[in-house]
Amino acid sequence: MTDHVPKQSRLSRYVGMSKLEKYEVLQELGQGTFGMVFKARQKSTGKLVALKKLIVHDSKDGFPITAFREITIMKQFRHVNVLQLIDMIHENSEDTKKPGFFYTVTPYISSDLNGLLNNPRVRLTNPQIKCIMKQILHGIDYIHNQHYLHRDIKTANILLDFFGVVKIADFGLARGYHGPAPVDAAAGAGGGLVEYTGLVVTRWYRPPELLLGERKYTTAVDMWGIGCVLGEMYKKKPILEGKSDLDQADMIFRLLGSPTPENFPNADVINRNGVNLHVDYPRTLESEFGAIMTPAAVRLLSGLLTLDPRKRFNAAKALESDFFKMEPVACLPEELPKFEESHEQDIKRYKEEKKRANESVGSGRPPNKSLDHSHYGADYETPRKRRDLAHDNRWRGERRGWGGNRDWNRDWGRDWGRDYSRESGDYREYRRPREFHGGRPWQNQDYRDTRGHWGDGPHANGGQHRYKRNPPDRTSSSLYAQTEKTSLSAVKDYLIDKKKEGGADPSAKR
Template structure:
C-alpha cells in the first residue's frame, strides 16, 4: 500500500491484497456463522499474529462477487481510524479446503475469499452480559466517547454505518472500542434527492423515520442508535425491545411522544405516517422514565432520542456535551479491567448449552423418578441427629454445594433484563462485527480464548491517509488525575478543533 500522509484517508489500492493464500493462516476454531459467511479465529503461520478470518459466502452468487462485500471492503479501505475496525487484507483459496471435506456442496470446490481483520477480545453486548459485571460511570463515558468519536469520523467522511448495536462495537483488553460490521454501511453525498433503503438497522435500534418509511435520511439515523446504546448501558437492559415494526414504533411513541407537525415538521408527508399514526396523543416521557440518571446524562440522551432527525444532536456536538466534561470524567481506557473473551456469539452458545442440559435433566428426572431418601439411622441415646444430618449444606451432603451467583446488575441497579435466545431482535443485517449471526443481534462475534499479549498492535493513528480528516489520537476528555493530561480532547479548551474537514 502506498504510504499514507498523516491526517488523510488512504484510498489507494493495496497491490498485494488478494495475492496471498489462506494457507498462510492456521484456522484455530470457527467463532461465528451467518447468512454471508463464517468467521474463524486464526493464526498467521509466519508471524504468529492472531486474526479473524471472515469467509465471504459465494454459494448464493450465480456469477460475480457479492455487492455487499464489495461495498464493505471499499468503505473499510477508505476509513483508517483508531475507533474503526481495521481490514488488514484479502486472502483467497483456489480449491476445496480441508475443513470443507464434510461439506461437498460448499461452493462446489471453486475456492473462497476471506477478509482478514484485526482480532478483538470482546463485543459490548457479550461484555455487558457477563454475570456480575457492572460498568462504572467513568467506564460508560469512556466507551461512549470512543463510539461517538469513531462515528464522527465516519460521518465527516460521508459514511453512514446503519447498524450501530452492542455486538458491532468491539473492545480489546486495552480498553479500545472500535466500530465494526460495515456490511450495511453506505457512502452518502450532500444530494438530498438520493433514495436510500429504510430496511436497515436492527429493529431495537432503528429510528422512527426509517420505521415510518423514510428513504431520504442522513447521519441522524446513526445517532438514534447511539442513544439507544447509551440508555442501555445506564439502564442495564435494552430500552425499546419491540417484537415487530408496529410494536417498535408504539414503544418509541410511548417514550418520546406522538409525532406531529409541531414537534416534527414534515412528518405527515412520510409515506407510512398515516398508517402508523397513534390513535391517541402521547406525551414525551424521556426525562420522566430516566429520571434516576445523572442530569447531564438525561440532557444528552434527550437530544439523541429526538423524534425530528433534523433536530437530533450530531456526533460532533455530542462530543462537546456536558456529560463528558463533568465529574466523574471518562477513564483512561488502559485503566479498565481485563476480562476473559466475551462475545454475544459466545454467551449465546453457552446459554443454549445450558438450556439443553436443563431439558435433558428434566427428561431424566421424569423417566427415572428418585426414590424417597432413606431415613437416618437410629442414634444412640444422647446423640443428636443434627450432628449427623446437618441438611443439604452439611459436609455429608455436600456433593453438590450450594450455588451462588454474583449480582447481575449494572450501574443503576437494574437487572440486565431479557435473557435467552430472544435477548436481541433479528438484525437489519443478519450479522454483525466481522461476522453475521442469523439468530440475534450479531457481532463480529468472535469466541474462544485470545492470547493475553503478543498480538500485533492496533494500526497507528498515523496510518490515516490522503484526502480527509486524520484520526483522533488520545481521543478522550480532559483526563482524570490517574493518567496524564493531554490528547485530542484534553486540555482546557473544549472548543479545540478536531483537525478534520468539517
C-alpha cells in the first residue's frame, strides 16, 4: 500500500523564514513594478539593511516568478563586488487565503552610481574612476564565469558602499547563460547557443545587437552596458539618450560610425526591427571623448563600445587594458572619499538645488550653501570635511603623526583644525595641522579638526599624535549577521514545493 504524503499547510511552508519584527523599518526608499524598498535596521546587530517588498500579483502563485529567479540566482553568488542576499522575510496576510508578503533583505548600501554622478557635490577623479571601474569589471567577470547574464547593467544598479566597495545589484532580469564562459582574455564572449527574450536592458544601455532584434545574444550585452557606464562617469550624464529604440540605434551609429560588413557583420541578417542601416555617419567617439578622457581611457571605451559583439571586450580583456596600468593608477577602495548618501531618487532634489542656485546667481543673491563644493572638493587635492564618518563607530587603528608629509600617498596640502581668518571674519577648517602655529608647537586642545574623526594620544616629545580611525578590513556585507541559513533553507523548500505543484521550473522562462 502506498503512503500518501499530506500536502503542506499554508503556514508550514514558511516555517524558518524571518519575521518583519526582527527589523525596524526606518523609511521608504522607492517604489516600482517590483514592489517597495525600505531602509531598515536589523535589531539583533544594529546594522542597516534594505528590504524589498515583493508584489504578489496572483494569490494562486504565492510567489512572484521574477522574484523566484532573482532569489535563486543571488543565493549562488559569493563575491565582494556582487550584492549579497542575507535574509528572507515572510509576513502573514490578514486574509488566510492569501500567501502574505515576502521581503528580500540585503545590506543597505549608501549610494548608487547614478545618484553620485548627478550629485553636484561629487566629482570623480581619474584614480577614483579607475577604482570603481576595476571593481565593476571584477564583479561582472565573476557573474559571467558563473554562467549568468545580468541583462540590466546601468549606473542605478552599480552601488557603492561606505567602504568604497562596488556592489552590482538588481538581478530581476538575470538568467542562466548557455554558452562558453569568457574565462580568458581573448576578445569576444562566446557565441550564443539558444534564444532569449529581447526585452531586456534599459534602452540607454542597450547594445546594437538587441536593438536590431538578435535573440541569440551573449555576455557581450553586459559589456556594452559597462562601456556606457564608463563614458557616463566622465560626462556625468548618459552618453546615449535615445527617445525610442530606432533613435537609440541611430545615436549609436552617429557615435561609432555607419555599420558596415567589416565593423558589424550580418547586421542586415539580424535586423528584425527595421533599424535604418543605410546611413552615412563618420565615427566621432575619439573626438567626442578625447577632450575629457585620456587616450588609454578612450581605447578602453572603444573596446567596450564595439558594434560587433564578437569583437567587444569581455571583462578579462578589459581588465588587461593599459587604462589601469598608466599613471595615475587606481586608488584603493578605502581611499575613495566618504561621499554623502546619493541615490537615484535624490536626482530630482539635485536638479531643484541646481535650479535654485542658478536663480540665485541671476538675481545677485548669494548661492545656495548646499551646493558649496568645499564640503567635498572638486578632486582629491581639495580639502574635504569628513563629516560623513561621524555616524560610524567602527573607525579605529592607524596612527598618524601630526607632522606627516603625506596621507595615503597623496599630498593633502592643507592644515587641519580651526584658524581665524581676518579676511572673512570667521573660522576656517584646514586639512592637516601645521607643526607650528603662532610660534608655538601645535597643541590638540587649542586646535582640533572639529569633526571628531581623529583620536588623541600623547607624543613622546610632547604635543599630540593623532589616530586615524580606519575602517576594519572588510566590506559592508561582512558586517552583517551571518546568512540566515534557516530562513534561506525555508525559501528553498518552499520553492521546491511550488515547483512540484506547478510541474515546470518557472525559473527556466527566458
